[in-house]
Amino acid sequence: MGAAVSRRIVIVTAVHAPSAPFLPEAYRSLCEQELPDGWEWRWLIQEDGRTDAVAPHVPDDERVTFRQGRPGGPGVARTIALAHADGEYIKILDADDRLTPGALARDLAVLEGDRSLGWTTSRVLDFLPDGSTVGFPGDPDNGPIEREAVLDHWKANGFLAQVHPATLFVRRDLLLALGGWMALPASEDTGLLLALNSVSRGWFSEQVGLLYRKWEGQATGQATHVDPAERDARMAVAEARARALASFRWGYPTD
Incomplete structure (x- = not known):
């Protein structure tokens, strides 16, 4: 009898040179994850560009794959990484963030336990430069998120x-x-979230699943991220896509 084939969660991370030094911390948070028997994780790190600055920070682990490509932003890097994502589930992990212990197992249990749900999210704490953390007001209740509620x-x-x-x-x-x-210069992950919520129910876990690092080099802290004209355009196209998907009445699960 051959060994049982493990089922797989693929962690997808886009990285550029400024955020590369944080990869070892993200890796340690992955190594702290405990999964049920028969499950494993693989980490796909995709550089948004081709430099010599990222590779030295990539962990030496057979579960970790590092690739490079022409620059196009984090959404492009993550999407091209999907070509090599051979697991049933995809977990997003930004290069400068950290998972909390138990995060993957909680996500997995929710979707394995309810086939009517397409995705999960969890509570977040901002991780500040001094090592302290700050929460967010207004988290939803622990439990399912109905279609279009996020939108x-x-x-x-x-x-x-x-x-x-x-x-x-x-x-x-x-x-x-x-x-x-989404093919946007920013807010590409928000656009994806809105699209997911337009076609499927999701889940929110009240337990903290991510430490979201706040630092001066992060993309969302740059002036271009809040340029009014571009921001309005990003929000408009993200909403239009989500509304169009909702209007088509296609959804997950398909039956």
Whole structure:
């Protein structure tokens, strides 16, 4: 008898030179994860560009794969990484963030336990430069998130979603059906979250699943990220995509 084939969670990380030094911390948070028997994780690290600055920070572990490609932003890097994602589930992990112990097992238990759910999110704490953490007010209740609930909240609250796209854990086939991340210079993960919520129910875990690092070099802290004209355009196209998907009445699960 051959050895049992493990089922797999694929962690997808986009990285560029400024965030590369944080990869070892992200790796340690992955190594702290405990999964049920028969499950394993693999980590796909995709550099947004081709430099010599990232590879020295990539862990030497057979479970970790590092690739490079022409620059196009984090959404492009994550989407191209899907070509090598051979697991049933995809977990997003930004290069400068850290998972909390138990995060993967909690995500997995939710989707394995309810086939009507397409994705999960979890509570987030900002991880500040001094090592302290800060939570967010207004988290939803622990439990299912109905279709279009995130979209409606986001629209009514100044384009702020009540759940964080950096915590997404999603069925691979559903992610591929939506084309991966949006082709936007920023907010590509919010666009994906809104699209997922338009076609499938999700889940929010009240337990902290991610430490979201705040530091001066992060992309969301740059002036270009809040340029009013570009931001309005990003929000408009993300909403239009989500509304169109909802109007087609296609959804997960397909039956």
